[in-house]
Amino acid sequence: MQTYSTSHILEFNKGTLLLKVQSSNSSSLFEQFVWDERVGAQRAKASKYDEIVKVFASNQSHRLDDRVYKSLGSLSNWEAISLRTYQKAALLNWEASGKKGIVCLPTGAGKTRVAIATIAYSNVSTLCLVPTRVLLHQWIKNVHEFYKGPIGILGDGCKKLHPITVSTFESAFRNMPWIGNCFKLLIIDEVHHFGNAIRDEIFSMSIAPYRLGLTATRPDSDKNSLQLQNLQEFVGPIIFSMNIHDLTGVYLSDFSHIKVSLRLNQVEAVRYERESKLFKSYYRSFKKQYPDSNWQEFTKLSSLSASGRQALAAYFRSRRIVNLPEAKIVKLESLLQQHQNCKKLIFTSDSESAITISRLYLIPAITSEIKKAERESILQDFLQDKIKAIVSCKVLNEGIDIPDAEVAIIVGGNSNEREHVQRIGRLLRPSEGKKAIVYELIMLNTHEERQSIKRGKPFENFKFNRIKNNI
Amino acid sequence: MKISNSIELKTTSDYLLPVFYNSYDKVWIQSLLEVYKRNVGRSYQFNNLILSQKQFYGASYKKQKLMQSILDKQFFKSKKFKAIKPSQIRQFCFRESAKTKISLKTRKFAIERASKHFKIPKHAIEHFMYYDLKSARISIQPSEMDDIENLLLKANLLMVQALLLSSEKVNIFISESSRPIIRYAKWKGLICHLLQNKVNGITEIEISGPLSILQKTSIYGKELGGLVPYLAAMNEFSLSAWIQYGKQVKILKLSKADPIFPKQNLKPFDSKLEENFYKKFLKSTDDWDLKREPGPFQAGHSLVFPDFALTHRTNKNLVWYLEIVGFWTQQYLDEKLVKYKQANINNLILCLKESHKCEIRDLLEKAKVVRFKSSIQPNKILEIINV
Numbered sequence: 022m023q024t025y026s027t028s029h030i031l032e033f034n035k036g037t038l039l040l041k042v043q044s045s046n047s048s049s050l051f052e053q054f055v056w057d058e059r060v061g062a063q064r065a066k067a068s069k070y071d072e073i074v075k076v077f078a079s080n081q082s083h084r085l086d087d088r089v090y091k092s093l094g095s096l097s098n099w100e101a102i103s104l105r106t107y108q109k110a111a112l113l114n115w116e117a118s119g120k121k122g123i124v125c126l127p128t129g130a131g132k133t134r135v136a137i138a139t140i141a142y143s144n145v146s147t148l149c150l151v152p153t154r155v156l157l158h159q160w161i162k163n164v165h166e167f168y169k170g171p172i173g174i175l176g177d178g179c180k181k182l183h184p185i186t187v188s189t190f191e192s193a194f195r196n197m198p199w200i201g202n203c204f205k206l207l208i209i210d211e212v213h214h215f216g217n218a219i220r221d222e223i224f225s226m227s228i229a230p231y232r233l234g235l236t237a238t239r240p241d242s243d244k245n246s247l248q249l250q251n252l253q254e255f256v257g258p259i260i261f262s263m264n265i266h267d268l269t270g271v272y273l274s275d276f277s278h279i280k281v282s283l284r285l286n287q288v289e290a291v292r293y294e295r296e297s298k299l300f301k302s303y304y305r306s307f308k309k310q311y312p313d314s315n316w317q318e319f320t321k322l323s324s325l326s327a328s329g330r331q332a333l334a335a336y337f338r339s340r341r342i343v344n345l346p347e348a349k350i351v352k353l354e355s356l357l358q359q360h361q362n363c364k365k366l367i368f369t370s371d372s373e374s375a376i377t378i379s380r381l382y383l384i385p386a387i388t389s390e391i392k393k394a395e396r397e398s399i400l401q402d403f404l405q406d407k408i409k410a411i412v413s414c415k416v417l418n419e420g421i422d423i424p425d426a427e428v429a430i431i432v433g434g435n436s437n438e439r440e441h442v443q444r445i446g447r448l449l450r451p452s453e454g455k456k457a458i459v460y461e462l463i464m465l466n467t468h469e470e471r472q473s474i475k476r477g478k479p480f481e482n483f484k485f486n487r488i489k490n491n492i
Numbered sequence: 493m494k495i496s497n498s499i500e501l502k503t504t505s506d507y508l509l510p511v512f513y514n515s516y517d518k519v520w521i522q523s524l525l526e527v528y529k530r531n532v533g534r535s536y537q538f539n540n541l542i543l544s545q546k547q548f549y550g551a552s553y554k555k556q557k558l559m560q561s562i563l564d565k566q567f568f569k570s571k572k573f574k575a576i577k578p579s580q581i582r583q584f585c586f587r588e589s590a591k592t593k594i595s596l597k598t599r600k601f602a603i604e605r606a607s608k609h610f611k612i613p614k615h616a617i618e619h620f621m622y623y624d625l626k627s628a629r630i631s632i633q634p635s636e637m638d639d640i641e642n643l644l645l646k647a648n649l650l651m652v653q654a655l656l657l658s659s660e661k662v663n664i665f666i667s668e669s670s671r672p673i674i675r676y677a678k679w680k681g682l683i684c685h686l687l688q689n690k691v692n693g694i695t696e697i698e699i700s701g702p703l704s705i706l707q708k709t710s711i712y713g714k715e716l717g718g719l720v721p722y723l724a725a726m727n728e729f730s731l732s733a734w735i736q737y738g739k740q741v742k743i744l745k746l747s748k749a750d751p752i753f754p755k756q757n758l759k760p761f762d763s764k765l766e767e768n769f770y771k772k773f774l775k776s777t778d779d780w781d782l783k784r785e786p787g788p789f790q791a792g793h794s795l796v797f798p799d800f801a802l803t804h805r806t807n808k809n810l811v812w813y814l815e816i817v818g819f820w821t822q823q824y825l826d827e828k829l830v831k832y833k834q835a836n837i838n839n840l841i842l843c844l845k846e847s848h849k850c851e852i853r854d855l856l857e858k859a860k861v862v863r864f865k866s867s868i869q870p871n872k873i874l875e876i877i878n879v
Contacts, residue, residue, distance in 0.1 A: 034702055035681050035701070035702040035703075036702060036703055036711075037702045037703055037706065055705055055706060057702075057705055058685075059683045059685040059698070059700070059705075060683065064702065064705060064706065065706070066703070066706050066707070194711070198681055198702070199681075222703060222707075222709050222711045225703060225706070225707060226703065324553040324554065325552075325553075327547065330547060330553055334544065337544075354594070354595065354596075357594040358593055358594060358595065361593055361594070372627070373537075373627065376622060376625070376627065379622075380621065380622065381596070381599070382589070382594050382596075382599065383585045383586055383588070383589030383594075383599055383602050384586065384589070384594075385582065385583075385586045388625075390625045390626055390627075391625075392579075394579075395579045395582075395583075398583065399586075402583075402586070402587065407587050407590060408586050408587060408590040409590050409594075410590075410594075
């Protein structure tokens with residue numbers, strides 16, 4: 022019979038683990054724990070749970086009364102899930118890397134399918150984290166296709182837990198101190214939102230030993246190395262990666278990329294010039310004074326002086342001129358007419374432009390202010406061909422399934438590569454004989470030329486059609 | 493977002509010193525208020541555009557922005573639409589427009605059809621199409637407006653709470669009962685650690701979150717900020733908060749002398765149940781005002797304080813009182829009902845938890861009982877009071 026010198030109780034306590042020693046002769050402390058004098062017990066991050074249990078299992082002199090995991094029931098009622106070759110490979114890699122890691126696949130390549138297969142394969146309680154409320158409902162729908170049991174919801178006014186629960190990032194962040202012990206697998210959609218210290222506590226407060234991150238853009242360029250390091254710690258390394266080039270034509274739709282260069286009209290050009298000049302002269306002198314400063318420092322310091330504030334205001338005015346000038350409106354109208362019978366997505370750089378286009382051409386806008394029911398109704402109308410176009414600023418950038426859009430018109434954007442890849446990815450969900458077209462409207466002699474080059478880097482070596490200076 | 497980007501601050505090597513709004517700010521706040529009053533009836537977008545071009549003399553950029561956000565909340569409240577929802581107008585117009593080739597001409601026809609369908613003029617279709625969005629929201633003169641002094645105090649409280657968002661723990665020295673503070677902290681899942689108990693009549697409590705000793709975290713910042721209004725009731729206190737400021741940790745010190753307690757600041761809610769009901773009710777109707785803790789009412793030799801008073805906006809004589817009974821005994825309930833009877837509060841709505849096994853004895857004639865599971869649905873209350 023096994024005899025133990027010390028007996029311990031391990032409990033989940035508001036997103037952490039508390040270890041209470043029952044016998045008084047214990048002096049050994051485990052490296053995962055810190056003495057918390059506030060409560061007179063050893064405390065550890067919940068994410069160390071698996072490690073701690075293993076340490077106890079290998080330690081003969083300590084008995085553990087494990088009261089951490091709270092079962093929400095078992096998973097049953099799965100239907101068969103068919104996977105493509107690369108999806109199977111992703112799942113196998115995840116298994117081989119200790120059931121932790123990040124899968125990078127382009128939009129439309131079936132990341133959600135990989136995730137659902139992972140849940141079915143693991144068959145353990147799972148918390149799926151998604152960035153928005155729209156995606157919350159989309160995920161529930163997708164999981165329901167293969168899993169006929171109840172699905173929990175956390176977010177959008179609902180708080181219902183089941184062995185498979187889908188939650189928005191924000192709700193998970195707020196509720197993790199109370200639900201962190203209920204799930205053994207964490208699936209994190211659009212995982213690139215993490216690793217920057219914003220809401221990263223989610224990972225420390227969950228006991229889940231198995232973790233799968235999903236993203237369409239690899240978070241491992243130089244500037245993101247710290248983020249990647251953090252993600253490796255929280256979710257695991259990148260275990261599988263494919264890009265648009267690898268899948269286009271076979272698993273993703275082929276597409277043409279057309280850059281349409283336009284010019285500001287005379288009045289707009291004069292205004293733009295004036296505003297830019299005002300901003301640039303201040304910015305140059307600022308840069309001379311603080312050569313190593315970044316944009317945040319610039320905005321911070323310039324807001325302290327009247328001339329700085331004027332420069333900043335001029336900067337924003339210049340942006341507004343270029344966001345939706347006359348030439349873009351004219352070109353947009355002709356493109357809408359040219360592709361009258363195709364389904365179109367229009368992307369703008371700000372909500373104001375999206376609403377303006379919506380008003381002008383009576384095209385539904387999906388912005389953060391449009392509520393869930395209306396958004397769903399718009400997407401439903403789009404699916405059923407009742408409407409032919411949707412305009413959006415950022416809401417359509419990530420994740421939302423739009424199965425058969427064929428034309429994207431990028432009226433405005435920023436220099437973010439990730440956003441650009443995500444936007445183009447909206448069109449690439451395959452269908453028979455589909456050939457997508459991406460139009461990028463760029464105002465010549467403005468900051469948009471630079472932005473377009475910068476955000477287009479991931480597509481630099483692309484073999485697809487590219488028509489430049491098509492004025 | 494960095495806190496220094498939104499809050500006017502001074503820093504020393506160890507401390508954060510918020511630059512509070514003071515009497516010198518009153519002049520420009522008055523001018524700012526005038527702009528809001530002048531723009532009553534105009535859209536949020538218009539008001540914003542006007543203000544983006546204005547820098548008031550004596551106002552710093554950050555202070556002006558923060559004050560604007562306070563006034564925005566008072567002047568641009570969301571509005572509910574009862575007849576035709578803007579989303580219905582939009583859906584109709586978008587579907588109509590999609591039937592023909594997109595152009596400015598066909599747009600005109602779609603608007604005309606919408607006008608016939610909804611039986612309202614074309615200009616109204618244009619006007620209401622995006623009327624529900626914040627950018628298109630129309631400014632309304634608030635029924636109860638804060639005076640400038642109170643606006644200053646509200647802004648200062650917001651500044652302090654914004655700073656506390658980046659805090660990991662606070663230490664509070666108080667000479668009175670620390671019960672309300674501890675009750676709030678426990679309710680929010682924080683840990684209260686008594687560092688020194690009643691030395692020279694002063695108690696020192698450290699309040700932090702469970703994870704705080706294991707890693708840097710800002711997860712408890714919102715809850716720590718929520719403590720501040722509870723300190724208003726203290727005659728004397730001193731608070732130190734450790735704030736993550738860039739890569740450093742700096743200390744924020746607050747005391748009773750700081751101008752951070754608005755005069756009409758609402759007493760914090762007794763429970764999440766009350767708080768949720770308050771928020772949900774205000775969202776679900778435009779016809780009724782909800783006042784917390786009205787009274788007191790004389791009930792024999794004692795007093796009674798209902799949880800809420802619901803007053804009709806146009807008919808101020810129409811008032812209902814609402815009492816929420818969460819987890820109490822039969823005796824407590826009986827005593828409460830006797831008090832209401834003595835106070836002659838007839839139009840009383842008693843909200844009782846479904847799991848509550850108590851009997852309702854001796855209820856006043858007009859009083860109503862609403863049973864609830866975990867939260868009180870405003871619709872049930874509205875059904876009673878709208879009759």
